[in-house]
Amino acid sequence: LxxxxxxxxxxxxxxxxxxxxxxxxxxxxxxxxxxxxxxxxxxxxxxxxxxxxxxxxxxxxxxxxxxxxxxxxxxxxxxxxxxxxxxxxxxxxxxxxxxxxVLPNLPSICDQFRAEQKRRLIQLVRAEYGQDADEDHLHLATSIFRCSQCSKTLIYPETLDHECCTYPGWLSTTPWFRWGGGLVLDKTRSSLMTSLLDCCGLDPKTTTFESLQELNPLVECQTCKTDDYGRVFIRWPELVCFMLYSYLICHFTD
Incomplete structure (x- = not known):
């Protein structure tokens, strides 16, 4: 001054x-x-x-x-x-x-917050599965989400803690953030997962990620095989990363 x-x-x-x-x-x-x-x-x-x-x-x-x-x-x-x-x-x-x-009420507050997160995710899957969709549909192998902000592919329950779903701008003058605004159902990968389940003889309407972990199916990628390296087989854990984060053009057989 x-x-x-x-x-x-x-x-x-x-x-x-x-x-x-x-x-x-x-x-x-x-x-x-x-x-x-x-x-x-x-x-x-x-x-x-x-x-x-x-x-x-x-x-x-x-x-x-x-x-x-x-x-x-x-x-x-x-x-x-x-x-x-x-x-x-x-x-x-x-x-x-x-x-x-506030500490005595912390368990119920956390439960309330998680319930609201699940409710919003259920709203997303209802656009694909119909209005009767409930929390069980979040566990389906075909319920694959994508963050519209960072483009990361997500499955439930990791959607609950995705970093883009929290916004620190509230610390200043930014309006309070409404959770989950950037998540969408990834219809492309969901469709690919449906095809994969069909190849394995599994029902896309009932098969969950947890059940696939137990079944651990072996699939062959028809796109990646070459004369030099031969046929490409993938077990389920590797297939998740392969499909969710890599190639959408690949075709699989069981």
Whole structure:
């Protein structure tokens, strides 16, 4: 501010000069103060988010094997956490004790969040399987999703924790993110999976990824075979990566 043209003058500062420039300088100072408050608030939000992340990680350690606690950025927009992260005065810092009153309700809050995620995924598969589709359809081998933001191919339940489905912009002025907006059902790969299951004599309407892991079918890629290297056979675990992340033009036989 001391370098502002109204302040950095060669002539001495008099009461009259000050009276003339004071309103302008006060507006400038108010703007600087507002920016400082926003910076402090955003920094405190980030610190509290880190504390919440630690709380959720510790909660996950107490759950059965395989349980994945929702990320902090997913739960932060929910009412009890949002009030703590946004409304607690900045001068009270970022401490674990802020979340003590919420901890007893954490299991039900996490269940509620997961249920909402599943509901949105079910809405996606209903476009393919009809309005009677339910959670069981998420486990079908033909239920393959794609992230429209990063183009990554996903299957359930890894869709629940895909990094593009959380958005940290809420820490500043960005509106609260609505989960799952970037996921779509990958009809191309779903169709290919249907063909693969038909080759193996399996019913696409009932076959799940879990059952395929147990069956571990052996398939032959008709496209990749060459005179030099011969025929190409693939077992199920490798076939998943081969199909989901590589070639869509390949044709398979059992």
């Amino acid at each position: 001391d370098e502002h043209k109204l302040v950095a003058q060669n002539r001495p500062m008099t009461d009259r000069i000050w009276m003339n420039i004071a309103p302008t300088l006060e507006k400038i100072m108010e703007g600087i103060k507002a920016q400082r408050i926003l910076r402090e608030r955003d920094e405190m939000r980030r610190k509290r988010l880190i504390v919440l992340d630690d709380v959720l990680r510790e909660f996950g350690y107490t759950q059965p094997r395989g349980y994945i606690a929702p990320p902090a950025v997913d739960l932060a927009p929910m009412a009890p956490f949002k009030a703590i992260i946004l409304d607690v005065p900045v001068d009270q810092g970022a401490i674990r004790e802020h979340f003590n009153d």
